Amino acid sequence: MNRSLEHIEYKADTEALAKYAxxxxxxxxxxxxxxxxxxxxxxxxxxxxxxxxxxxxxxxxLKELKNAGLIQGELKPPKIKYCINQNNWQAAKSLFQQFFE
Structure with missing residues (x-):
C-alpha cells in the first residue's frame, strides 16, 4: 500500500513538537x-x-513565533507588547526533552 505523507496521522504531541521546531x-x-x-x-x-x-x-x-504559540502579543495602541507564552514555552521544553531522551 502506497500512502502519501499527507495522509499519515501523527500524535498531537508529535505535531506540536514539529510546530515548535x-x-x-x-x-x-x-x-x-x-x-x-x-x-x-x-x-x-x-x-x-x-x-x-x-x-x-x-x-x-514575531508572527511566526506567535503562530506557533511560543509568544503572545498584547495590543497597546499603537504598538504590540510581546512576551513568552509561558504555558506553551514549558510544553515545548518538555516535548523537546522527551524527544532527545
Whole structure:
C-alpha cells in the first residue's frame, strides 16, 4: 500500500513538537526568544534596538513565533507588547526533552 505523507496521522504531541521546531528553525527567532526569556515583555521597536533588522523582518519573525504559540502579543495602541507564552514555552521544553531522551 502506497500512502502519501499527507495522509499519515501523527500524535498531537508529535505535531506540536514539529510546530515548535519549525518556529525555532531560524536563528533570528531563536535569538528573539532568548531575548524575550530575559525580559518581562517588549515591543517591536525594542527588538529593533537589539537586532539590526528592518521592522518588517522582525514583525515577520514575531508572527511566526506567535503562530506557533511560543509568544503572545498584547495590543497597546499603537504598538504590540510581546512576551513568552509561558504555558506553551514549558510544553515545548518538555516535548523537546522527551524527544532527545
Amino acid at each position: 519549525k518556529a525555532l528553525s531560524h536563528p533570528t527567532r531563536v535569538a528573539i526568544l532568548k531575548h524575550l526569556e530575559n525580559q518581562s515583555c517588549c515591543f517591536t521597536g525594542d527588538l529593533m534596538d537589539v537586532f539590526p533588522l528592518a521592522q518588517s523582518t522582525i514583525s515577520q519573525h
